[in-house]
Amino acid sequence: MTTRRNPAPAPLLRGGPRVVTPHTGSPRAGRRRQPLAELLTRLTERDIWLLEMLAEHTVLTSAHINALWDNSLRNTNRRLLTLYRLGLLDSFRPRAVSGSAPEHYLLARNGASILAARHATTPAALGWSPDLITRTAYSPTLAHDLGATTFFTSLAAASRTSPHPERVDAWWSEQRCARVWGDLVRPDAHGRLRRPDGPTVAFFLEYDTGTEPHARLAAKLDAYADAAPALGGRPLVVLTLPSSCRETHLHQRLARHPALHAVDVATTARDHMPPAAAAHEPLGPVWLRLGRPTHRQRLAELPAEHPDAAERREAVAALAGPVAPHPFGHDFLGALRRP
DNA sequence: GCAGTACAATAATTTTCCAC
DNA sequence: GTGGAAAATTATTGTACTGC
Numbered sequence: 001m002t003t004r005r006n007p008a009p010a011p012l013l014r015g016g017p018r019v020v021t022p023h024t025g026s027p028r029a030g031r032r033r034q035p036l037a038e039l040l041t042r043l044t045e046r047d048i049w050l051l052e053m054l055a056e057h058t059v060l061t062s063a064h065i066n067a068l069w070d071n072s073l074r075n076t077n078r079r080l081l082t083l084y085r086l087g088l089l090d091s092f093r094p095r096a097v098s099g100s101a102p103e104h105y106l107l108a109r110n111g112a113s114i115l116a117a118r119h120a121t122t123p124a125a126l127g128w129s130p131d132l133i134t135r136t137a138y139s140p141t142l143a144h145d146l147g148a149t150t151f152f153t154s155l156a157a158a159s160r161t162s163p164h165p166e167r168v169d170a171w172w173s174e175q176r177c178a179r180v181w182g183d184l185v186r187p188d189a190h191g192r193l194r195r196p197d198g199p200t201v202a203f204f205l206e207y208d209t210g211t212e213p214h215a216r217l218a219a220k221l222d223a224y225a226d227a228a229p230a231l232g233g234r235p236l237v238v239l240t241l242p243s244s245c246r247e248t249h250l251h252q253r254l255a256r257h258p259a260l261h262a263v264d265v266a267t268t269a270r271d272h273m274p275p276a277a278a279a280h281e282p283l284g285p286v287w288l289r290l291g292r293p294t295h296r297q298r299l300a301e302l303p304a305e306h307p308d309a310a311e312r313r314e315a316v317a318a319l320a321g322p323v324a325p326h327p328f329g330h331d332f333l334g335a336l337r338r339p
Numbered sequence: 340g341c342a343g344t345a346c347a348a349t350a351a352t353t354t355t356c357c358a359c
Numbered sequence: 360g361t362g363g364a365a366a367a368t369t370a371t372t373g374t375a376c377t378g379c
Contacts, residue, residue, distance in 0.1 A: 062370080062371085063370095071343090072343070072344070073370090073371095074343080074344070074345085074371095074372095075342070075343060075344085077370085077371060077372075078342085078343090078372080079342085081371085081372075093351085093370085093371095100350070100351045100352060100368080100369050100370050100371085101351090101352090101369085101370080102369085102370065102371090103370080103371075340379105341378105341379090342377105342378090342379085343376105343377085343378085343379105344375105344376085344377085344378105345374105345375090345376085346373105346374090346375090347372100347373090347374090348371100348372085348373080348374100349370100349371080349372080349373095350369100350370085350371080350372100351368100351369090351370090351371105352367100352368080352369085352370105353366105353367080353368075353369105354365105354366080354367070354368090355364105355365085355366075355367090356363105356364090356365080356366095357362105357363090357364090357365105358361105358362095358363090358364105359360105359361085359362090359363105
């Protein structure tokens with residue numbers, strides 16, 4: 001095991017210790033207060049959609065945003081810098097294991113104010129506060145939360161290039177799930193994948209960092225089994241694990257768990273790569289059914305939800321507010337509802 | 340004017356090597 | 360074992376150019 005010479009854990013907040021030579025000029029320079037009405041002439045639908053996404057998911061890295069925008073990284077970074085200078089976004093860069101970390105973006109005051117105006121509410125009601133960046137940058141769950149985010153942005157990017165025309169229909173944050181289902185279940189996210197022939201694979205994401213004991217994961221499955229009637233039938237829980245070794249042990253321990261009578265569970269290991277794949281691909285054949293691990297399946301091949309369950313879920317979700325559809329093409333994440 | 344592309348320069352960090 | 364210098368890695372930004 002190697003040790004770091006400079007193990008300071010503090011994230012780098014913009015305006016912090018990041019040194020820029022006078023020759024290039026500070027990349028953070030030029031930020032000034034902008035009247036909100038003036039900003040209206042500068043914002044595109046894509047920008048507004050990004051603000052909505054940040055309100056929903058709190059923090060996204062430049063790579064996440066690039067994947068969602070389906071853009072070149074250069075263009076994504078340039079636009080993000082513009083939005084930062086307009087006071088719409090805040091950002092920080094945590095320490096990285098190797099090299100430097102990507103920029104992490106959140107809503108800044110102007111961005112929160114514009115969103116609040118659009119939803120006829122206040123920035124505070126949207127979860128924004130002046131110390132949001134500090135709370136987020138130093139959050140002990142930041143890596144876990146970003147892991148769940150990476151799962152969905154990978155899914156979204158892959159669905160655009162996949163030969164299988166599935167579509168990511170929805171991506172709900174942990175906070176939205178808590179608002180909809182309360183203490184019944186606490187997934188890290190909820191998503192829906194729509195097959196081209198109509199059925200929808202709705203799933204609850206549990207992102208495992210390898211720190212929870214098997215008993216804790218078993219207890220989560222019990223909670224899903226208990227909540228199954230309220231969740232609209234037989235819920236599908238997808239568990240993404242850090243290693244094949246942990247996945248194997250989990251299957252050995254939980255293959256006959258009683259909750260499997262009421263819950264469908266599929267696992268994947270993030271170090272597992274299908275043949276000819278360059279990286280772990282959550283849309284690909286990487287999922288093993290718990291209790292019946294005959295072969296690895298694609299996410300779209302996992303059990304689709306019953307139409308009645310979909311109807312019941314939509315009714316519950318409708319209580320959470322209006323829809324902000326994706327403005328450019330693929331309308332995944334269309335279920336952005338704000339209470 | 341804005342978005343997109345390409346290239347070069349720069350920053351922040353870890354890793355490696357080497358002298359002491 | 361420790362500390363410093365150089366190399367390597369990863370990511371961002373400035374600039375020039377093109378096209379709409």
